[in-house]
Amino acid sequence: MNFSPPPFVTGxxxxxxxxxxxxxxxxxCPSCGIEGILDVLYDYSSIDNSxxxxxxxxFSHWRYKAxxxxxxxxxxxxxxxxxxxxxxxKRLAKHLGIRKLFLKDDGRNPSNxxxxxxxxxxxxxxxxxxxxxxxxxxTGNAAxxxxxxxxxxxxxxxxxxPSRAPEPKVTQLLIFGATVIKVQGTxxxxxxxxxxxxxxxxxxxxxxxxxxxxxxxxxxxxxxxAEQMKDxxxxxxxxxxxxxxxxxxxxxxxxxxxxxxxxxxxxxLLGVQAEGAKPMLEAFxxxxxxxxxxxxTIADSIAVGTPRNWRRAIHQIKQSNGExxxxxxxxxxEAMRVTARLGGVFGEPAGIAGVAGxxxxxxQNIIKSHESVLAVITGNGxxxxxxxxxxxxxxxSIKPNIDALANALSAHLKIN
Amino acid sequence: MNFSPPPFVTGxxxxxxxxxxxxxxxxxCPSCGIEGILDVLYDYSSIDNSxxxxxxxxFSHWRYKAxxxxxxxxxxxxxxxxxxxxxxxKRLAKHLGIRKLFLKDDGRNPSNxxxxxxxxxxxxxxxxxxxxxxxxxxTGNAAxxxxxxxxxxxxxxxxxxPSRAPEPKVTQLLIFGATVIKVQGTxxxxxxxxxxxxxxxxxxxxxxxxxxxxxxxxxxxxxxxAEQMKDxxxxxxxxxxxxxxxxxxxxxxxxxxxxxxxxxxxxxLLGVQAEGAKPMLEAFxxxxxxxxxxxxTIADSIAVGTPRNWRRAIHQIKQSNGExxxxxxxxxxEAMRVTARLGGVFGEPAGIAGVAGxxxxxxQNIIKSHESVLAVITGNGxxxxxxxxxxxxxxxSIKPNIDALANALSAHLKIN
Numbered sequence: 001m002n003f004s005p006p007p008f009v010t011g012x013x014x015x016x017x018x019x020x021x022x023x024x025x026x027x028x029c030p031s032c033g034i035e036g037i038l039d040v041l042y043d044y045s046s047i048d049n050s051x052x053x054x055x056x057x058x059f060s061h062w063r064y065k066a067x068x069x070x071x072x073x074x075x076x077x078x079x080x081x082x083x084x085x086x087x088x089x090k091r092l093a094k095h096l097g098i099r100k101l102f103l104k105d106d107g108r109n110p111s112n113x114x115x116x117x118x119x120x121x122x123x124x125x126x127x128x129x130x131x132x133x134x135x136x137x138x139t140g141n142a143a144x145x146x147x148x149x150x151x152x153x154x155x156x157x158x159x160x161x162p163s164r165a166p167e168p169k170v171t172q173l174l175i176f177g178a179t180v181i182k183v184q185g186t187x188x189x190x191x192x193x194x195x196x197x198x199x200x201x202x203x204x205x206x207x208x209x210x211x212x213x214x215x216x217x218x219x220x221x222x223x224x225x226a227e228q229m230k231d232x233x234x235x236x237x238x239x240x241x242x243x244x245x246x247x248x249x250x251x252x253x254x255x256x257x258x259x260x261x262x263x264x265x266x267x268x269l270l271g272v273q274a275e276g277a278k279p280m281l282e283a284f285x286x287x288x289x290x291x292x293x294x295x296x297t298i299a300d301s302i303a304v305g306t307p308r309n310w311r312r313a314i315h316q317i318k319q320s321n322g323e324x325x326x327x328x329x330x331x332x333x334e335a336m337r338v339t340a341r342l343g344g345v346f347g348e349p350a351g352i353a354g355v356a357g358x359x360x361x362x363x364q365n366i367i368k369s370h371e372s373v374l375a376v377i378t379g380n381g382x383x384x385x386x387x388x389x390x391x392x393x394x395x396x397s398i399k400p401n402i403d404a405l406a407n408a409l410s411a412h413l414k415i416n
Numbered sequence: 417m418n419f420s421p422p423p424f425v426t427g428x429x430x431x432x433x434x435x436x437x438x439x440x441x442x443x444x445c446p447s448c449g450i451e452g453i454l455d456v457l458y459d460y461s462s463i464d465n466s467x468x469x470x471x472x473x474x475f476s477h478w479r480y481k482a483x484x485x486x487x488x489x490x491x492x493x494x495x496x497x498x499x500x501x502x503x504x505x506k507r508l509a510k511h512l513g514i515r516k517l518f519l520k521d522d523g524r525n526p527s528n529x530x531x532x533x534x535x536x537x538x539x540x541x542x543x544x545x546x547x548x549x550x551x552x553x554x555t556g557n558a559a560x561x562x563x564x565x566x567x568x569x570x571x572x573x574x575x576x577x578p579s580r581a582p583e584p585k586v587t588q589l590l591i592f593g594a595t596v597i598k599v600q601g602t603x604x605x606x607x608x609x610x611x612x613x614x615x616x617x618x619x620x621x622x623x624x625x626x627x628x629x630x631x632x633x634x635x636x637x638x639x640x641x642a643e644q645m646k647d648x649x650x651x652x653x654x655x656x657x658x659x660x661x662x663x664x665x666x667x668x669x670x671x672x673x674x675x676x677x678x679x680x681x682x683x684x685l686l687g688v689q690a691e692g693a694k695p696m697l698e699a700f701x702x703x704x705x706x707x708x709x710x711x712x713t714i715a716d717s718i719a720v721g722t723p724r725n726w727r728r729a730i731h732q733i734k735q736s737n738g739e740x741x742x743x744x745x746x747x748x749x750e751a752m753r754v755t756a757r758l759g760g761v762f763g764e765p766a767g768i769a770g771v772a773g774x775x776x777x778x779x780q781n782i783i784k785s786h787e788s789v790l791a792v793i794t795g796n797g798x799x800x801x802x803x804x805x806x807x808x809x810x811x812x813s814i815k816p817n818i819d820a821l822a823n824a825l826s827a828h829l830k831i832n
Binding site for chain 2: 059077078079080085087088089091105108110111112148149151152154161163167168170171172174175176177179180181182183184185189190192193196197200336337340341342343344345346380381382383385388389391392393394395396397398399400401402405406408409412
């Protein structure tokens with residue numbers, strides 16, 4: 001079956017050598033051979049930005065279909081992806097010592113992470129390019145979102161996970177019917193094996209590090225931020241960084257909304273890595289090519305030693321006059337506590353790393369106290385309960401009578 | 417501080433003896449002494465139903481503020497509660513052998529369960545009645561939602577959980593800053609101790625079994641179903657039943673929308689209990705008073721042996737010409753698998769019990785194959801990963817090379 005091409009896509013362009021290609025299923029620039037740097041091009045002059053309005057009642061990221069590489073012949077997965085809420089977290093802002101802090105809770109997507117934006121586009125590209133099977137390697141969220149979206153559209157999915165992937169995420173993708181391959185090794189080994197398997201078995205490769213269409217799904221968070229925050233666009237947008245595809249996508253979305261004349265100014269991007277996995281921060285600071293690193297952090301979703309999208313990410317951060325920073329696991333756990341207790345949002349470690357980065361950036365005078373910030377919470381805390389337990393503290397355990405309660409409370413209040 | 421009363425609330429009425437009382441903080445009918453049967457009354461003739469329209473851009477359950485017992489002086493918690501998506505789950509409908517099956521995914525609320533509807537109202541009532549501290553007993557979801565909403569509005573919360581509460585739920589409420597009291601006993605013992613503590617320490621009691629205002633929050637799911645499904649109102653609305661407050665609330669919401677002239681017909685309610693906790697089904701069938709039972713089911717959120725709201729629930733089910741049914745744990749696990757794999761929604765056992773009930777009700781000819789059904793998924797599957805693991809199956813574990821993969825897949829495909 002042949003599908004009409006996405007109406008406003010004009011082709012692909014290599015961000016390194018500038019070579020352009022027609023819309024097609026290529027992952028690596030045939031000219032310079034570098035992966036993860038093909039960018040999807042659109043004819044922006046033909047897109048009517050008046051459709052991006054609160055009066056558009058399609059409250060999902062499909063409201064931006066004109067800016068997505070989606071064939072008009074294909075129905076999006078029926079699950080509601082995107083248009084996640086933005087909260088004005090006043091008490092958390094006060095605690096952090098900043099004028100305004102907004103939290104965009106992407107843990108409220110169908111499979112509870114930001115990655116649903118990418119996977120919902122990925123399954124449509126697989127169908128458009130004639131595949132019946134889709135695969136990816138992931139530390140967890142991309143996997144569970146791919147399993148979820150594949151279930152919604154009826155594709156078979158094969159998922160490669162590293163052995164350290166948290167149990168809730170693995171359970172999530174098994175229940176959605178994916179065939180799960182736990183690779184006894186690192187994320188990088190799972191990634192390489194997935195690519196080899198896609199070539200050998202003829203599966204569509206959803207890996208967002210290399211697939212140029214996936215980042216387009218991720219950019220919808222940037223499009224939404226532009227629309228939701230139009231009247232009080234924050235000075236900074238803060239995003240945790242592992243592979244680089246998420247911040248690269250959000251940056252592109254914001255730039256597009258400026259290009260379309262929808263917003264006047266693009267916020268500065270703050271990319272936040274974990275201290276235990278910060279090869280991109282080092283490349284950002286040195287200006288040299290990225291050197292892969294070991295990883296050691298509780299923030300499993302951003303524990304990426306060999307990011308595939310570092311060029312795209314650094315390009316977007318620099319274009320926004322932004323910055324990068326790294327935070328420790330202790331800072332992430334502390335941020336999980338205060339974001340839940342003062343901001344009402346329970347995020348997973350990687351999802352909350354951005355908030356930890358805000359605190360540190362204020363301390364280092366990168367973010368000024370008079371500025372406003374929007375932090376994207378990229379995943380729900382229930383995705384990784386073992387880490388959350390480290391941040392959460394302990395329950396009081398008592399026998400079922402009021403005296404036992406009074407004694408326990410009195411002891412508890414003495415301590416706390 | 418004094419707050420204006422909710423503008424359209426005219427008082428409270430006992431569902432048993434008919435006695436009426438002004439709007440106030442009472443839990444038990446002073447006249448007949450039975451708990452869990454006070455109903456909030458409204459002056460419906462003064463409410464303009466034209467506000468319930470897709471053009472109302474407030475896409476949360478606060479769009480129904482006129483139908484909630486909320487003081488106009490109070491700001492709702494800033495978290496986006498309600499207006500959860502409804503999916504037309506075509507492949508799941510086909511699998512179950514029914515014309516239409518809609519899934520309303522209430523696992524997408526802020527703390528990932530239906531209970532956020534009740535807790536978001538509960539914290540406002542606590543503030544309105546002058547309390548600084550709120551407490552509840554819960555098998556988990558009411559607790560985590562109360563902790564979440566308390567964090568959002570800055571109330572102190574004390575939560576009583578039975579010792580078998582799943583770890584993800586306990587972690588969730590600890591991270592939101594609640595003081596958690598794990599009672600070495602059953603839900604009923606936790607419930608009784610919470611009530612005693614509220615009286616002794618002067619805390620506001622959020623227990624939805626007795627608090628007449630909580631069920632008002634729950635009814636917003638019924639209001640939403642009426643609005644979202646106005647043009648193709650299903651023949652049945654299916655809800656899992658533990659305490660009875662949820663189905664009682666949904667039923668009231670649907671009845672109100674009929675009373676307001678917004679819909680012409682109220683769907684039949686199907687209440688689904690677990691085989692291991694079905695005292696209400698027995699009362700429904702016998703027509704006699706409820707006899708408390710032991711509980712034994714993986715569906716912890718509906719494992720209630722002494723439901724407080726059975727009268728309200730049975731009243732609503734009968735008023736709708738509905739039915740009740742019970743499903744086994746095996747049927748719930750099977751429903752978890754097919755709902756995720758064909759419906760794209762990963763629900764917790766109690767949240768999915770409704771779908772298991774649909775299958776059984778079709779087999780028993782209670783629901784006919786030409787009818788349409790909406791099932792409310794009341795909680796996210798990540799809330800109880802241990803149960804989900806029983807339904808999900810196993811990952812393949814391999815060494816990181818393509819031969820190991822090919823061998824594992826070949827063995828896997830032979831088995832499956």
